[in-house]
Amino acid sequence: MGEWKAYILEDIIEKFIDYRGKTPKKTEEGIPLVTAKIVKSGKIIEPNEFIALGDYESWMTRGLPEINDVVITTEAPLGEVALIKDKNVALAQRVITLRGKPNFVFNPFLKYYFQSPVGHYELDSRASGTTVFGIKAAVLRKVPVSLPPLPEQKAIASVLSSLDDKIDLLHRQNKTLEAMAETLFRQWFVEEAEEDWENGSLLELVDLIGGGTPKTSILEYWDGNIPWLSGGDIAANHKSFVQDTPKHITEHGLKNSAAKILPKHATVISARGTVGKYCMLAQPMAFSQSNYGILPKNSENYYFIYLLINHVVEELQSSAYGSVFDTITTTTFKEHKVLLPPRDEIIQFDNSVSGYFEKMLLNKIQIRTLEKLRDTLLPKLMSGEVRVAI
Known part of the structure; x- marks a missing residue:
């Protein structure tokens, strides 16, 4: 070389x-x-x-x-x-x-x-x-x-661009899968909604869970094994699965704060400041105040709830208020009216879109793996520590 x-x-x-x-x-x-x-x-x-x-x-x-x-x-x-x-x-x-x-x-x-x-x-x-x-x-x-010599430059760029191309492809696949799920939601619950479905409060379909933050001054509350989701993490993973978080809390921190753990597939939405950013959890997590965990009421139809939030989020954002920060509250959800489909219809729909969400999560996991590989290789290739055979 x-x-x-x-x-x-x-x-x-x-x-x-x-x-x-x-x-x-x-x-x-x-x-x-x-x-x-x-x-x-x-x-x-x-x-x-x-x-x-x-x-x-x-x-x-x-x-x-x-x-x-x-x-x-x-x-x-x-x-x-x-x-x-x-x-x-x-x-x-x-x-x-x-x-x-x-x-x-x-x-x-x-x-x-x-x-x-x-x-x-x-x-x-x-x-x-x-x-x-x-x-x-x-x-x-x-x-x-x-x-390095020009042929090696091209070989290095080819290695890195092939990883980036695969990452881009998986992101595009996830956008397509989510668009398909959103189209099915509109078809089932908007375009083909039955006339006898009642109007009711959004809170008749979901339970809201408030978040909390352990005191940052108490070191024993932090650097544990429980992922802790902040508003910034939600924004960074808007309309996507969030797999992990930069900050983690301990069991001790969980017990001594208002923080609560949400189950896998729960939806979390930002409720203060930049309201209306939302994501789905890829594993159980705790989360900060100024956000809401959204769970399906008396069921495990998480995909329906996620797509329901996607459908109504603009109306929730328009109802936000506050003198310093825009805010959505329990009252915002309570006052927002939606159609209330029969439970068996929701269950059937959730089953029909589960494959889309399972594939999206698998893609997100693969994206993270490829990004780690690329970010590990990049400095080594650019410093000459790792050479590419021509």
């Missing part, structure tokens, strides 16, 4: 596209605008800002993007990186687009380099600013980059 060589970024870059210092006129539709806000976790997520088609040529005077160009955010946040997959986009402030010299660097490898701890360190150690932490273009140009 060939030796790794050290370069300065500007020596291996063919095109350095920088639109900082310019502010485009934004519209609600048109050419998607790649902003720093939508460059996340190695990809460009769905855009929510646009410029008019008629403004494209007058705006994009500093250079046009190409497929597999590397986009890197320079501030707020610094160091998020992705590849351009559709060149029909406009480039905004706070991002710089890099196109490597073909005989020096393989663009997908360069993306993974800046995703790795090695690349992050090179950026963070050169950043400046008090209010906004970022890196100047002139400084970015001088960032050192270590590269």
Whole structure:
């Protein structure tokens, strides 16, 4: 295998596209605008800002993007990186687009380099600013980059991108499975609802369980074996299974606080602040206050309840109130009216969609395994600790 060589970024870059210092006129539709806000976790997520088609040529005077160009955010946040997959986009402030010299660097490898701890360190150690932490273009140009021979760059990028592609496929499968379950819910309980079904309170179908937080000052309450779900964890796993949590509490902490353990498949919803984020538990967990555990009343029809919350969540959000934080309460659930299907109809429906949710959970478990493998390999491959045979 060939030796790794050290370069300065500007020596291996063919095109350095920088639109900082310019502010485009934004519209609600048109050419998607790649902003720093939508460059996340190695990809460009769905855009929510646009410029008019008629403004494209007058705006994009500093250079046009190409497929597999590397986009890197320079501030707020610094160091998020992705590849351009559709060149029909406009480039905004706070991002710089890099196109490597073909005989020096393989663009997908360069993306993974800046995703790795090695690349992050090179950026963070050169950043400046008090209010906004970022890196100047002139400084970015001088960032050192270590590269193996081009064939090995391509082999490394192939290994990592194959993992990312599989992760993306599983995420898409889960979105499809959830959409199918939601369609069946609407068919059974909205479009084909029986005229004799009564209207009643949402609380006639669910039980609400309040959460709690052990005192953080008492060390004996924390770092146990009971997963403890926070509002941030719910938001991070919105409309998905949550498998584990960063924080865990002890049995002692559970007994000496208002925290309660919810069973596997229970739904948890954020009830204060950013209300209406919800997820399903992949294992029993305790959870924080300002959230509700939602259990099926007198049954184990967890999938029906999860899809019911999905169906009514916008109405619950619109009913939130509060002087400082938006809040939904037991009263919000009590006052919200829904159709009350017969119990046997709910049981039959729950059985019909159980396969979708079982597959979604298996996919989520596989996603987590692949992400751990990728995150373990990334720093080793980017430092040369692990080499890829060519």
